[in-house]
Amino acid sequence: MPSRHTLRLLPILMLLFTLMVLSGFAAHRVARQLGLADLQTTGLHRLDLYTASLEREIGKYAFLPGTLGLERDVLALLGKNDDGSLAPRVNAYLEQLNERAGTLSIYVIDTAGRVVASSNWRRADSFIGEDLAFRPYFREAMDSGSGRFFGIGTTRGEPGYYLASTLANDSQTVGIAVIKVSLEQLEKSWSTVEAPAMVSDENGVVILGSVADWKFTTLRTLDETTRSAFDQTQQYNRRALKPLGLNEISELEHGARLVSIAKEAPEMASVYPVTGRFLAQSRPLPGTPWTLTVLSHLKQVDDTALTRSALAVLATALLFMFGMNINERRRRLKDRLAAREALQHAHDELELKVAERTVDLSAANLLLTDEISERIRAERTLRAAQDELVQAGKLAAIGQMSTGIAHELNQPLAALRTLSGNCVRFLERGDLATTRSNLERIAQLVDRMGLINSQLRTFARKSSGELQPVSLQRALDNTLALLEPRLTEAHAEIQRQCAEPGPVALCDINRLEQVLINLIGNALDAMHGQPAPCIEISCESAGRQARLTVRDFGPGLDEEAISHLFEPFFTTKEAGVGLGLGLTISAGIIRDFGGTLKGANHPSGGAIFTLELELSKLSDEATGHE
Numbered sequence: 001m002p003s004r005h006t007l008r009l010l011p012i013l014m015l016l017f018t019l020m021v022l023s024g025f026a027a028h029r030v031a032r033q034l035g036l037a038d039l040q041t042t043g044l045h046r047l048d049l050y051t052a053s054l055e056r057e058i059g060k061y062a063f064l065p066g067t068l069g070l071e072r073d074v075l076a077l078l079g080k081n082d083d084g085s086l087a088p089r090v091n092a093y094l095e096q097l098n099e100r101a102g103t104l105s106i107y108v109i110d111t112a113g114r115v116v117a118s119s120n121w122r123r124a125d126s127f128i129g130e131d132l133a134f135r136p137y138f139r140e141a142m143d144s145g146s147g148r149f150f151g152i153g154t155t156r157g158e159p160g161y162y163l164a165s166t167l168a169n170d171s172q173t174v175g176i177a178v179i180k181v182s183l184e185q186l187e188k189s190w191s192t193v194e195a196p197a198m199v200s201d202e203n204g205v206v207i208l209g210s211v212a213d214w215k216f217t218t219l220r221t222l223d224e225t226t227r228s229a230f231d232q233t234q235q236y237n238r239r240a241l242k243p244l245g246l247n248e249i250s251e252l253e254h255g256a257r258l259v260s261i262a263k264e265a266p267e268m269a270s271v272y273p274v275t276g277r278f279l280a281q282s283r284p285l286p287g288t289p290w291t292l293t294v295l296s297h298l299k300q301v302d303d304t305a306l307t308r309s310a311l312a313v314l315a316t317a318l319l320f321m322f323g324m325n326i327n328e329r330r331r332r333l334k335d336r337l338a339a340r341e342a343l344q345h346a347h348d349e350l351e352l353k354v355a356e357r358t359v360d361l362s363a364a365n366l367l368l369t370d371e372i373s374e375r376i377r378a379e380r381t382l383r384a385a386q387d388e389l390v391q392a393g394k395l396a397a398i399g400q401m402s403t404g405i406a407h408e409l410n411q412p413l414a415a416l417r418t419l420s421g422n423c424v425r426f427l428e429r430g431d432l433a434t435t436r437s438n439l440e441r442i443a444q445l446v447d448r449m450g451l452i453n454s455q456l457r458t459f460a461r462k463s464s465g466e467l468q469p470v471s472l473q474r475a476l477d478n479t480l481a482l483l484e485p486r487l488t489e490a491h492a493e494i495q496r497q498c499a500e501p502g503p504v505a506l507c508d509i510n511r512l513e514q515v516l517i518n519l520i521g522n523a524l525d526a527m528h529g530q531p532a533p534c535i536e537i538s539c540e541s542a543g544r545q546a547r548l549t550v551r552d553f554g555p556g557l558d559e560e561a562i563s564h565l566f567e568p569f570f571t572t573k574e575a576g577v578g579l580g581l582g583l584t585i586s587a588g589i590i591r592d593f594g595g596t597l598k599g600a601n602h603p604s605g606g607a608i609f610t611l612e613l614e615l616s617k618l619s620d621e622a623t624g625h626e
């Protein structure tokens with residue numbers, strides 16, 4: 001099976017083949033036409049040349065027969081006025097004239113057609129006495145005054161050209177003078193011809209030819225009537241007139257023809273090619289019924305046409321290959337350009353994308369920077385707000401606690417008044433021991449009041465923000481002290497489970513207390529209405545963490561509370577009671593400490609809040625602010 005490559009090549013090869021054939025054919029045709037035109041021109045020149053030389057040669061003798069009419073002896077002989085001496089004289093005269101003119105023979109015939117005197121009178125086969133009335137030139141001359149004839153001699157069988165002219169004495173025709181010119185004589189002028197030439201007579205018989213073997217061949221086939229007529233006139237003296245074998249191939253312009261001459265064995269001896277194809281150009285010879293034909297061999301034209309055709313085929317193949325090559329190159333160049341363009345396009349696109357991305361990136365960067373600065377701003381604002389809220393929360397707590405505080409302070413104040421009043425009276429009585437006991441009691445009460453005051457101050461104070469080791473126990477103590485009025489009021493029980501020494505975490509005690517107040521406060525709120533509310537508080541160290549839990553026995557956290565527990569302003573409490581900020585602030589504070597605050601439901605009921613802070617290295621040393 002042919003490969004795909006071969007299948008692709010097939011139409012190209014077929015096209016190449018067709019082009020080669022066409023170009024070869026066209027080149028052959030054109031070269032042949034041009035060659036033929038050239039040959040025709042040369043042939044015409046030759047025709048002119050040969051006609052002129054032949055005419056000149058014949059013309060040389062044309063006047064000769066007529067001049068015999070100037071000879072008195074000749075006229076007298078023909079006029080039958082011979083006294084017996086005339087004939088030898090005329091014969092001698094004719095003999096001399098024949099010799100001088102270089103003709104074959106000269107003789108005179110009387111009106112009956114009998115030869116009365118002849119140049120060859122000495123020879124045994126002399127014409128004298130011969131009856132030549134049957135010869136066409138005799139009759140022609142008798143009819144028109146002159147006659148011309150080609151023929152072969154009847155006595156010696158010598159071919160020649162007969163020129164006859166009537167001789168008249170006192171305008172009466174007395175006879176005819178005849179000159180026979182040898183054909184060789186005429187052919188002399190052709191000794192230098194470059195191409196084969198021939199002269200055929202009115203019967204198509206070649207009488208003169210540059211090729212000896214062509215003589216007495218016929219150019220056309222003779223029918224029987226013509227042949228029997230020849231026998232009568234003995235024009236060709238019964239020679240076998242063989243056909244030359246000339247076949248006409250085609251007729252060209254200006255009477256030219258393409259002919260072929262068949263090869264006949266044995267080969268004719270000639271300096272020219274005598275067989276093959278020729279360009280034949282003919283022309284009638286003026287003053288004769290003859291036709292001169294010049295043959296130019298076509299071999300050279302054919303050879304040139306073939307060479308040109310081969311060159312054209314070669315040139316076509318080369319041009320085709322060149323074209324294919326150029327086409328292939330152009331295709332490759334196009335591919336390369338397309339590839340380069342695609343590459344450039346891809347490169348441009350990539351650059352564009354990079355530029356876009358860079359712009360995006362810068363925009364994103366800007367946005368990010370903006371966002372970061374926004375965040376920082378928001379954080380700051382939030383922190384400020386948070387601080388404010390913490391502060392507000394504290395103030396709110398103080399507000400809440402104010403009743404309790406007032407109550408708390410009123411009691412010792414009332415006790416102080418009573419005790420101080422009693423002291424005065426006991427001093428007056430001189431009861432120093434009771435006075436002393438009263439004063440100690442007063443001092444205790446003042447201490448307690450100072451403690452409440454200091455706690456309130458601490459709570460209200462803004463935090464420094466610095467993390468310090470804080471004992472959770474201490475923070476819890478402070479918180480419970482602060483919440484004591486509330487706890488007492490609610491009859492709440494606090495169950496502390498803290499192993500000594502309690503954990504020390506890194507934080508800010510004030511803010512941690514704030515968180516614890518909030519968690520314990522929420523626990524109390526959740527158990528509001530319970531007769532004996534209980535809050536379990538534990539603190540312990542777990543690994544690197546300090547953990548504190550506040551658990552109540554309230555209803556616990558429902559689903560909504562769990563999912564929104566640390567969100568600001570989430571509250572289930574009545575308006576004015578809860579703001580929903582407690583856990584949010586608490587979680588924020590613990591986060592600031594780096595710890596966590598989580599709310600969940602205890603498996604045995606109630607809510608449990610777990611607070612985890614990073615343990616300080618000083619975990620065994622209870623530290624904190626007063």
Ligand code: ADP
Nearest residue numbers: 522523526571572573578579580581582583607
């Ligand atoms: P507030 O106390 O002002 O409502 P918080 O942030 O402290 O704000 O509490 C938010 C909400 O979380 C409360 O309204 C309550 O519904 C719920 N919550 C907090 N602690 C407890 C708890 N111990 N038991 C049940 N619910 C609680």
